[in-house]
Amino acid sequence: xxxxxxxxxxxxxxxxxxxxxxxxxxxxxxxxxxxxxxxxxxxxxxxxxxxxxxxxxxxxxxxxxxxxxxxxxxxxxxxxxxxxxxxxxxxxxxxxxxxxxxxxxxxxxxxxxxxxxxxxxxxxxxxxxxxxxxxxxxxxxxxxxxxxxxxxxxxxxxxxxxxxxxxxxxxxxxxxxxxxxxxxxxxxxxxxxxxxxxxxxxxxxxxxxxxxxxxxxxxxxxxxxxxxxxxxxxxxxxxxxxxxxxxxxxxxxxxxxxxxxxxxxxxxxxxxxxxxxxxxxxxxxxxxxxxxxxxxxxxxxxxxxxxx
Amino acid sequence: xxxxxxxxxxxxxxxxxxxxxxxxxxxxxxxxxxxxxxxxxxxxxxxxxxxxxxxxxxxxxxxxxxxxxxxxxxxxxxxxxxxxxxxxxxxxxxxxxxxxxxxxxxxxxxxxxxxxxxxxxxxxxxxxxxxxxxxxxxxxxxxxxxxxxxxxxxxxxxxxxxxxxxxxxxxxxxxxxxxxxxxxxxxxxxxxxxxxxxxxxxxxxxxxxxxxxxxxxxxxxxxxxxxxxxxxxxxxxxxxxxxxxxxxxxxxxxxxxxxxxxxxx
Numbered sequence: 001x002x003x004x005x006x007x008x009x010x011x012x013x014x015x016x017x018x019x020x021x022x023x024x025x026x027x028x029x030x031x032x033x034x035x036x037x038x039x040x041x042x043x044x045x046x047x048x049x050x051x052x053x054x055x056x057x058x059x060x061x062x063x064x065x066x067x068x069x070x071x072x073x074x075x076x077x078x079x080x081x082x083x084x085x086x087x088x089x090x091x092x093x094x095x096x097x098x099x100x101x102x103x104x105x106x107x108x109x110x111x112x113x114x115x116x117x118x119x120x121x122x123x124x125x126x127x128x129x130x131x132x133x134x135x136x137x138x139x140x141x142x143x144x145x146x147x148x149x150x151x152x153x154x155x156x157x158x159x160x161x162x163x164x165x166x167x168x169x170x171x172x173x174x175x176x177x178x179x180x181x182x183x184x185x186x187x188x189x190x191x192x193x194x195x196x197x198x199x200x201x202x203x204x205x206x207x208x209x210x211x212x213x214x215x216x217x218x219x220x221x222x223x224x225x226x227x228x229x230x231x232x233x234x235x236x237x238x239x240x241x242x243x244x245x246x247x248x249x250x251x252x253x254x255x256x257x258x259x260x261x262x263x264x265x266x267x268x269x270x271x272x273x274x275x276x277x278x279x280x281x282x283x284x285x286x287x288x289x290x291x292x293x294x295x296x297x298x299x300x301x302x303x304x305x306x307x308x
Numbered sequence: 309x310x311x312x313x314x315x316x317x318x319x320x321x322x323x324x325x326x327x328x329x330x331x332x333x334x335x336x337x338x339x340x341x342x343x344x345x346x347x348x349x350x351x352x353x354x355x356x357x358x359x360x361x362x363x364x365x366x367x368x369x370x371x372x373x374x375x376x377x378x379x380x381x382x383x384x385x386x387x388x389x390x391x392x393x394x395x396x397x398x399x400x401x402x403x404x405x406x407x408x409x410x411x412x413x414x415x416x417x418x419x420x421x422x423x424x425x426x427x428x429x430x431x432x433x434x435x436x437x438x439x440x441x442x443x444x445x446x447x448x449x450x451x452x453x454x455x456x457x458x459x460x461x462x463x464x465x466x467x468x469x470x471x472x473x474x475x476x477x478x479x480x481x482x483x484x485x486x487x488x489x490x491x492x493x494x495x496x497x498x499x500x501x502x503x504x505x506x507x508x509x510x511x512x513x514x515x516x517x518x519x520x521x522x523x524x525x526x527x528x529x530x531x532x533x534x535x536x537x538x539x540x541x542x543x544x545x546x547x548x549x550x551x552x553x554x555x556x557x558x559x560x561x562x563x564x565x566x567x568x569x570x571x572x573x
Contacts, residue, residue: 047572050409050410051409051410051415052406052409052410052572052573053572053573054570054571054572069409069412069413069414069417070412072409072410072411072412073411073412077410077411079406079407079410081403083402083403083404083406083407084402084404084407085319085323085398085402085404086402087322087323087324088318088319088322092318092322095318096315096318096319097407097411099311099314099315099318100315100408100411100412100413101411101412102311102412140411
């Protein structure tokens with residue numbers, strides 16, 4: 001059973017198509033990243049599934065059911081910015097959240113402790129720094145120990161220590177069996193934290209599936225051999241190479257898979273009478289991959305999806 | 309419903325502006341009626357008691373006091389209007405209207421509880437008016453009477469209407485300054501100007517039937533009644549005004565619910 005299933009979701013703001021036929025499924029127990037540059041439709045998607053925005057077309061289900069207020073009560077959500085009553089203290093704000101959810105009122109101190117705000121529980125929200133507001137919003141989403149967490153840019157406004165704390169928190173929550181849906185524009189964050197993802201660009205879905213399948217491409221091997229004119233021609237016959245790029249007098253061999261043995265390449269070249277003076281494995285830079293993914297023709301690649 | 313009310317109570321209990329405005333409203337009602345009362349006493353002292361009584365009557369004695377206090381207090385309904393606009397636009401400013409939905413209220417629940425606040429504020433206003441009328445009546449020299457108590461009931465309808473319109477401005481305009489500005493502009497200038505013009509130019513006085521004018525018409529000017537009656541045509545009969553008021557209140561509520569249900573929050 002997917003926790004969240006989104007089908008052909010579209011949203012139009014006047015002339016702007018913010019979301020264009022996006023479909024994906026969030027499997028139970030995953031840390032699901034919604035990745036995309038600014039303005040790609042991440043928050044719009046989350047806003048629609050939390051019923052604060054109305055979709056132009058398309059449908060979604062939570063827990064295999066039609067969306068309802070009851071299903072939202074089972075989800076802890078931090079959407080875009082921390083939204084609290086400025087004149088109320090941290091604990092009173094959480095009391096309101098717990099009151100609406102109908103659960104978690106006895107957990108207020110413990111969730112505040114979990115995000116490191118316990119000693120500030122009686123301070124007014126208006127006195128909080130940006131990072132503290134963000135922590136309070138995360139605390140609110142933890143109330144009632146929801147089985148699903150929706151976190152929109154959860155590390156926004158946090159310092160490096162805070163960022164790593166929150167990432168650890170997400171991992172530990174995931175370890176407790178919770179499903180986490182997280183929007184981020186940071187590739188690095190999605191790669192570090194998420195197991196599954198959807199990649200959005202300008203409201204269109206570029207890819208969805210396991211992070212390992214989308215972000216990791218085949219190996220890149222750099223080779224060089226001084227004075228051998230037809231290195232490219234010779235190595236071109238080696239199995240598994242999808243592309244060869246010349247760079248600074250050396251060659252970048254781009255493979256389809258990630259189980260390439262450098263020894264075999266060396267052996268192969270040697271058998272063809274070429275002595276390599278350079279042979280090294282280069283992992284493709286993630287940022288390069290991100291740019292590559294988001295810059296290619298924006299057509300969905302549902303083939304990347306695999307059942308669990 | 310009880311749970312939702314408990315959450316709303318939490319929002320308001322510690323909101324100082326709410327209590328200050330509410331206190332100001334109570335003081336203003338007593339104060340305004342006191343001012344009018346002392347003005348009448350002064351006027352009567354100048355004209356002589358016999359003449360004064362003949363012209364002005366005894367507006368702060370039973371049973372006229374119900375009418376008088378209801379009429380003057382109606383001018384202060386902008387204050388509970390201000391309160392409800394503040395409560396509503398706060399939610400927009402803090403974006404807590406989104407958070408409340410995200411946390412698990414339905415949109416209908418969110419807007420319905422604000423409509424309950426309209427009712428509660430109208431009820432509080434009416435209780436204050438009732439108590440003020442009893443106070444001034446007790447200080448007068450006529451025996452207690454519930455005659456003309458219906459004016460307090462009309463005041464309740466008037467209060468409901470004003471506060472509902474204020475909430476409507478808040479929901480549609482979303483910004484406190486804009487909503488308060490336009491609400492005041494409407495109740496102080498636009499409403500009176502258009503009503504006056506329409507009443508002047510149309511034989512059936514349709515100016516009385518405009519939103520909120522219809523509620524003002526329920527409680528006519530309480531002094532020198534005979535002179536007023538002679539000068540102006542009688543306002544339409546009370547049951548039409550009451551029916552029209554209820555229709556308007558339903559219409560305001562419908563617009564508010566629909567707006568909030570359909571909008572991107």
